[in-house]
Structures are given as C-alpha cells and as structure tokens.
Amino acid sequence: MLASYIPVLIFIIVALLLPVVGLGVGRLLRPYKPSASKLMPYECGVDPEGDARDRFSVRFYVIAILFVIFDVETIFLFPWAVIYDQLALFGFIEMVIFLGILLVGYFYVWKKGALEWV
Amino acid sequence: MDSVFIISYVVIPLLKIAVIVLILSGAIAYLTLLERKVIAHIQVRLGPMRVGWHGLLQPIADGLKFILKEDIVPSRADALVFTLAPIISLVPAFVVFSVIPFGPPGMLEGVLRWALSPFFSPETVQSIVESGSVSGGFVTDINIAVLFVLSVSSVGILGIILAGWASNSKYPLLGALRSSAQMVSYEVALGFSIIGVLLIARSLSLVEIVQKQQQDQLWYIFVQPVAFVLFFICGMAETNRLPFDLPEAETELVGGFHTEYSGFRFALFFMAEYASMITASAMATTLFLGGWLPPFPSVPAFSFLHLVPPVIWFLLKVFLLLYIFIWVRGTLPRFRFDQLMKYGWKVFFPVALGNVLVSAGVLLRFI
Numbered sequence: 013m014l015a016s017y018i019p020v021l022i023f024i025i026v027a028l029l030l031p032v033v034g035l036g037v038g039r040l041l042r043p044y045k046p047s048a049s050k051l052m053p054y055e056c057g058v059d060p061e062g063d064a065r066d067r068f069s070v071r072f073y074v075i076a077i078l079f080v081i082f083d084v085e086t087i088f089l090f091p092w093a094v095i096y097d098q099l100a101l102f103g104f105i106e107m108v109i110f111l112g113i114l115l116v117g118y119f120y121v122w123k124k125g126a127l128e129w130v
Numbered sequence: 131m132d133s134v135f136i137i138s139y140v141v142i143p144l145l146k147i148a149v150i151v152l153i154l155s156g157a158i159a160y161l162t163l164l165e166r167k168v169i170a171h172i173q174v175r176l177g178p179m180r181v182g183w184h185g186l187l188q189p190i191a192d193g194l195k196f197i198l199k200e201d202i203v204p205s206r207a208d209a210l211v212f213t214l215a216p217i218i219s220l221v222p223a224f225v226v227f228s229v230i231p232f233g234p235p236g237m238l239e240g241v242l243r244w245a246l247s248p249f250f251s252p253e254t255v256q257s258i259v260e261s262g263s264v265s266g267g268f269v270t271d272i273n274i275a276v277l278f279v280l281s282v283s284s285v286g287i288l289g290i291i292l293a294g295w296a297s298n299s300k301y302p303l304l305g306a307l308r309s310s311a312q313m314v315s316y317e318v319a320l321g322f323s324i325i326g327v328l329l330i331a332r333s334l335s336l337v338e339i340v341q342k343q344q345q346d347q348l349w350y351i352f353v354q355p356v357a358f359v360l361f362f363i364c365g366m367a368e369t370n371r372l373p374f375d376l377p378e379a380e381t382e383l384v385g386g387f388h389t390e391y392s393g394f395r396f397a398l399f400f401m402a403e404y405a406s407m408i409t410a411s412a413m414a415t416t417l418f419l420g421g422w423l424p425p426f427p428s429v430p431a432f433s434f435l436h437l438v439p440p441v442i443w444f445l446l447k448v449f450l451l452l453y454i455f456i457w458v459r460g461t462l463p464r465f466r467f468d469q470l471m472k473y474g475w476k477v478f479f480p481v482a483l484g485n486v487l488v489s490a491g492v493l494l495r496f497i
Binding site for chain 1: 198201224227263302314315334467468476483
C-alpha cells in the first residue's frame with residue numbers, strides 16, 4: 013500500500029525541478045545591475061519609513077485560533093462520514109452532540125464579536 | 131527490488147508525471163491568454179492581438195520575458211526565504227495532480243501492452259499491467275486522496291506568508307496577512323462542503339468517488355447542490371480570485387504579497403495561482419460532476435455519449451468550470467475585507483454545517 017506513495021514522491025521531485033531549472037537558466041540569461049534605489053522596498057516612491065515587520069491587528073491571531081479549532085473539527089468529520097452507513101442512527105446522534113458543542117462555541121465567539129472585523 | 135516493481139512504480143508513473151507536468155504548464159500559459167481574451171471581450175475590447183494570430187503566441191512571449199527580466203532581491207529582504215517562498219507556493223499546486231483521476235482505471239491497458247510486449251515476456255507484461263494504478267488514467271490512487279489534496283494545497287498558504295514576511299516591505303506583509311486570514315477562513319467551509327459528498331460516496335479515494343457516482347447512476351451535484359455551490363465559491367476564495375482577490379487588491383495594496391517580486395519568481399507565483407485554479411476545478415469535477423463520466427452515464431438513450439473518450443469529458447468539465455472562474459472575474463466587483471470575513475464565518479460556515487446535518491439526517495432513511 014505504501015508503494016502507491018512512490019509516484020507522489022517522484023511528482024514532488026519533478027515539480028521541484030521546474031522552478032529550480034527555470035531560476036537557474038534565467039540566472040545565465042538575465043541582466044543584473046543593482047543600485048541602491050532599485051533595491052529599496054517599494055513604498056509608492058517615498059523612502060521607506062521604519063521597519064515593515066511592525067505590530068499588526070490582533071484580529072489575525074483570533075482568526076488563526078478559530079481556524080485551528082474549526083478545521084480540526086472538520087478533520088474529525090472525515091472518518092465519521094466514510095463509515096456513516098455502519099454507524100447509522102448512533103453516528104448521527106453522536107455527531108449532533110459533537111457539532112452541538114462546536115455550535116455553542118461558535119455562537120459564543122459570534123456574541124463576543126470575534127467575527128466582526130471593524 | 132525486481133524490475134516489475136521498478137517499472138510499475140517508478141518508470142511508468144514518471145512518464146505519466148512528465149506528460150501531466152508538460153500539459154499543465156501549457157494549460158497554465160494558455161489559461162492566462164484565455165483569461166485576457168475573455169475579459170477583453172466582456173469589456174468590448176480585443177485583448178492581445180499582436181503576437182501571433184489573435185495573440186496565440188502571447189503566452190510564449192510572456193514566458194520568455196519572465197526568464198529574461200532582471201530578478202531583484204530587495205536589500206532589506208531575507209534572501210533565502212525570499213527565494214524559497216515562490217517554490218513553496220508552486221510545488222504543492224502541482225503535486226496535487228498526482229492523485230486527481232483524469233480517466234478510469236484500466237484506461238491505458240491497451241497502450242501499455244502494445245508498448246511493453248516487444249521487451250518483456252507475456253507474464254511480465256501481465257503483472258506490470260495489473261500492479262497498482264499503472265494502467266489507470268491517474269498517477270496514483272491513494273486511499274486518503276481527499277485529505278491529501280486538502281492538506282497539500284494548504285501548504286501553498288505558507289509560501290504566501292513567507293513571501294510577505296521575507297520581503298520586509300509594508301504592502302507585501304499586509305497582503306500576506308490578509309491572504310492567510312482569508313484562506314484559512316474559507317478552508318473551514320470548504321472542508322465541510324466536501325463531507326456532504328463523502329457521506330454518500332463513503333470513500334476518500336477520488337477514483338472510488340467517481341466509480342460510486344457511476345454505481346449510483348448520477349453525478350453528486352444533483353444530490354449535493356448546496357455543497358457544490360459552497361465548494362466552488364470557497365475554491366474561488368482559496369485561490370485568491372476575484373471577487374475574493376483582496377490579498378492583491380491593486381488599488382489598496384499595490385501587488386499584495388508579490389509586490390517586491392519580479393522576473394521569474396513573480397512568474398512562479400502566477401503559475402501557482404493558475405495551477406490552483408485548475409486544481410479547484412478538477413476537484414469540483416471529480417467530487418460533484420462525475421469526473422470522467424459522460425452526462426447521464428446510465429440512460430440508454432444517451433449511451434452514444436460513451437463514444438467520446440473519458441479523458442475528454444473530464445477536460446471539458448474542467449474547462450467549463452475554469453471559464454466560469456474567468457466569467458465571474460469579468461462580472462463581479464471586489465468585496466471589502468470585512469465583508470469577506472463576514473461571509474466566510476457568518477454565512478458559508480453555518481450553511482455548510484447545516485448541509486452536513488441535513489444530508490446525514492436524510493441519509494438515515496436510505497441505510
């Protein structure tokens with residue numbers, strides 16, 4: 013069974029060749045004339061002000077945490093869906109309870125305003 | 131390892147991969163031309179006309195230009211990560227095609243027998259043809275293909291975040307943050323919309339999902355229409371296409387995460403975006419539109435549709451979905467970022483969840 017992953021490995025190697033060969037061939041062909049203003053970060057023509065890696069909105073962290081929780085929930089549903097015909101009513105009730113807990117969290121997050129952006 | 135094993139798991143897959151990568155690169159190049167042409171005609175323009183007949187050589191000219199242009203690494207950037215980011219973005223977008231079924235199992239059996247028989251004994255040929263997924267219209271058939279596609283295509287997000295961070299410039303960083311927030315938000319609804327199909331197909335192998343659609347005698351779009359619409363919309367958001375192309379909103383963020391990229395590295399990001407468009411269309415085709423099956427696979431009156439090779443049916447459906455991608459771009463304006471997050475979490479997520487519960491409830495009557 014593991015042998016069916018060998019082609020995936022080969023595919024990764026072939027897919028890596030494409031950008032590596034492209035960049036390599038390009039290096040031989042393209043010009044290289046750097047200058048101070050050409051290498052400056054783009055900021056609509058003015059000199060860059062401060063460092064770009066500054067603080068950013070905390071909402072991005074909230075979204076990241078929500079993603080981890082809800083995406084893991086999705087992964088739990090995959091095996092459940094595949095053997096749903098064997099679980100039948102038991103599986104249905106079990107999943108309603110599982111999703112019920114998820115929904116409580118979801119409405120809590122909604123009421124807390126974590127899904128509002130502005 | 132014996133020669134049968136090497137031929138059936140290394141040599142023949144390698145040939146298939148080479149064909150797929152070549153066709154995919156060509157398809158990406160001509161998809162850009164198709165997009166420019168269709169958008170132009172929607173806006174009552176002509177689009178590219180100069181290079182070749184009706185601009186048919188335009189993608190080749192563009193490719194040459196990308197290779198010949200100077201490749202600038204900004205002085206403040208992290209050079210190593212800056213180089214790696216486009217590669218991390220492109221490779222997963224291609225690797226996903228290792229599990230997508232273009233045609234049914236056994237499709238290449240005749241060709242393989244013909245090609246191998248001059249070199250090997252009949253018994254060897256027989257064992258090669260019968261091993262693994264050698265004779266199928268796909269590179270490999272793994273039993274967790276759906277999870278494989280979801281997880282591998284998520285790796286592309288890392289490339290975008292790294293690009294934004296490595297550039298050390300304000301617009302790319304903002305674009306990368308937006309992009310990752312958007313992609314992870316829509317991935318949740320995307321995962322939920324697939325579960326509706328899995329409930330009916332009861333398999334995670336893409337080949338088996340198509341075969342189940344043949345057994346059940348209908349495409350799953352007819353039993354899971356809501357899931358299909360959700361999947362397609364979330365696919366659009368995942369691939370950063372209009373109306374969800376906030377990460378590269380030109381009017382606010384210049385080029386988004388690839389503002390600092392030029393030359394061939396920019397081309398790599400571009401190719402990754404178009405490759406994931408093709409992936410999204412191919413996945414939608416496989417899960418909802420019956421993959422390589424013709425329309426009405428079991429109705430005798432339409433049996434003449436089986437005369438068209440399965441691969442052609444698959445490519446036709448993918449092309450149709452790609453056309454819709456472009457059509458939507460030419461028709462709809464861009465969302466605002468707060469609207470985008472609102473739709474992802476407050477509309478698509480509950481609808482997807484409801485769809486799973488309703489489907490599971492209705493299915494109880496059939497098992």
